[in-house]
Amino acid sequence: MGRWEPNPRGRLAKAAVELFVAQGFEQTTGAQIAARAGMHERSFFRLFPDKREVFFQALETAQREAMAAIVDAPEDTAPIDAVAAALEQRCAVIQQHPGAALTRHGLIAANAELRERDLSKHAEFATGMAEALRERGTPEPAATLAADTAMGVFRIAFDRWIGEPEHQDLPTLFRDGLSELASILVHRAGTARRSR
Amino acid sequence: MGRWEPNPRGRLAKAAVELFVAQGFEQTTGAQIAARAGMHERSFFRLFPDKREVFFQALETAQREAMAAIVDAPEDTAPIDAVAAALEQRCAVIQQHPGAALTRHGLIAANAELRERDLSKHAEFATGMAEALRERGTPEPAATLAADTAMGVFRIAFDRWIGEPEHQDLPTLFRDGLSELASILVHRAGTARRSR
DNA sequence: TCCGTGATAGCAGTGACTGCTATCAGCGTA
DNA sequence: TACGCTGATAGCAGTCACTGCTATCACGGA
Numbered sequence: 441m442g443r444w445e446p447n448p449r450g451r452l453a454k455a456a457v458e459l460f461v462a463q464g465f466e467q468t469t470g471a472q473i474a475a476r477a478g479m480h481e482r483s484f485f486r487l488f489p490d491k492r493e494v495f496f497q498a499l500e501t502a503q504r505e506a507m508a509a510i511v512d513a514p515e516d517t518a519p520i521d522a523v524a525a526a527l528e529q530r531c532a533v534i535q536q537h538p539g540a541a542l543t544r545h546g547l548i549a550a551n552a553e554l555r556e557r558d559l560s561k562h563a564e565f566a567t568g569m570a571e572a573l574r575e576r577g578t579p580e581p582a583a584t585l586a587a588d589t590a591m592g593v594f595r596i597a598f599d600r601w602i603g604e605p606e607h608q609d610l611p612t613l614f615r616d617g618l619s620e621l622a623s624i625l626v627h628r629a630g631t632a633r634r635s636r
Numbered sequence: 637m638g639r640w641e642p643n644p645r646g647r648l649a650k651a652a653v654e655l656f657v658a659q660g661f662e663q664t665t666g667a668q669i670a671a672r673a674g675m676h677e678r679s680f681f682r683l684f685p686d687k688r689e690v691f692f693q694a695l696e697t698a699q700r701e702a703m704a705a706i707v708d709a710p711e712d713t714a715p716i717d718a719v720a721a722a723l724e725q726r727c728a729v730i731q732q733h734p735g736a737a738l739t740r741h742g743l744i745a746a747n748a749e750l751r752e753r754d755l756s757k758h759a760e761f762a763t764g765m766a767e768a769l770r771e772r773g774t775p776e777p778a779a780t781l782a783a784d785t786a787m788g789v790f791r792i793a794f795d796r797w798i799g800e801p802e803h804q805d806l807p808t809l810f811r812d813g814l815s816e817l818a819s820i821l822v823h824r825a826g827t828a829r830r831s832r
Numbered sequence: 833t834c835c836g837t838g839a840t841a842g843c844a845g846t847g848a849c850t851g852c853t854a855t856c857a858g859c860g861t862a
Numbered sequence: 863t864a865c866g867c868t869g870a871t872a873g874c875a876g877t878c879a880c881t882g883c884t885a886t887c888a889c890g891g892a
Contacts (some may be wrong), residue, residue: 474793559755560751585817585820586820592781595784598781617781618824624781625818626822628714629717634709
């Protein structure tokens with residue numbers, strides 16, 4: 441046994457979310473989180489760059505998984521299909537824990553700082569997917585266009601799903617979103633003047 | 637003449653940008669900005685909710701203009717064409733002042749807080765455009781899909797343009813981005829299974 | 833002439849985050 | 863067995879964004 445309890449990051453994250461749920465994000469201080477995890481405030485800020493980050497560890501893991509899925513997709517898969525498959529997989533995972541998603545979404549929606557960070561993390565997620573596409577040969581700007589767009593559709597699908605998580609299928613919302621977007625873009629007046 | 641100099645917000649914004657350029661965003665304190673504009677720190681934080689906001693006034697004006705353009709577009713204009721026209725107009729405006737765009741972009745790129753706020757402001761911009769679309773009868777999720785996607789393509793076009801502002805045409809980059817995205821989405825395996 | 837109004841000055845916090853130093857368990861090494 | 867090295871934590875002190883409260887003062891109207 442070490443001198444201190446194991447898994448300090450995990451303990452801090454757990455303590456933080458418990459406190460955020462109980463009394464709100466703003467009302468929870470770094471010192472309180474640290475104390476609940478049995479450590480010093482200073483250790484909290486050494487392990488997490490700021491108070492918001494505690495919330496987004498899972499997203500980074502999800503990003504790595506998505507990137508791996510994209511890189512490992514069959515060679516003949518179109519870029520948009522590779523990212524769509526990765527995000528559809530994520531839809532399925534999220535749908536398995538509607539309660540957790542709801543709690544998380546509630547906390548994020550209630551706080552402007554967390555909303556901003558959420559946006560920023562999802563942008564990073566999209567950037568990672570674009571990088572994965574490039575690794576498999578997709579050129580720019582196609583890689584970024586596909587990744588950012590798929591992420592955008594995912595977020596729209598998620599926002600619709602979270603309203604009634606029990607009565608809608610998230611992967612279907614996502615797929616239908618992509619289809620609807622395709623038809624929106626195709627029926628546009630600019631279609632003819634592709635290169636000028 | 638009033639008791640104080642006129643246009644306090646404008647003076648503060650000017651002082652702030654000058655200091656940000658000279659010594660960086662982080663190194664500039666609210667008190668310094670206020671002092672340079674000849675007022676008290678407290679007044680700065682009464683006029684701007686936080687230090688970052690000084691930077692994004694112009695964007696809110698642009699958003700209002702874009703929303704108006706969308707609402708006022710001819711009735712038979714497709715949603716995507718309405719938002720695309722509004723953003724193309726914005727492209728043209730930005731291109732008229734490449735120096736300003738470059739300075740601004742440099743400052744934002746150099747600071748994580750400003751990048752986050754930039755993301756958040758553009759998300760708000762897209763939300764506003766979706767609202768404008770809804771006002772002219774576009775249903776959801778089409779309105780949000782069109783607005784978010786167009787904004788995404790705009791940002792990608794801007795990022796490419798800012799690399800060499802003198803040698804590329806921003807409106808063209810934006811239009812071509814939309815076209816490329818359309819072709820990416822159409823050539824996707826999921827196309828056939830629109831509704832399941 | 834007096835008073836309500838609106839905007840600013842100025843003070844006194846709170847809390848996120850940082851730099852620095854002291855401390856201590858575990859471990860390789862002589 | 864003793865010693866010093868390493869890596870992680872405790873704890874202190876400080877900066878700065880941001881807030882609530884109060885006093886002040888020019889201006890315009892009754």
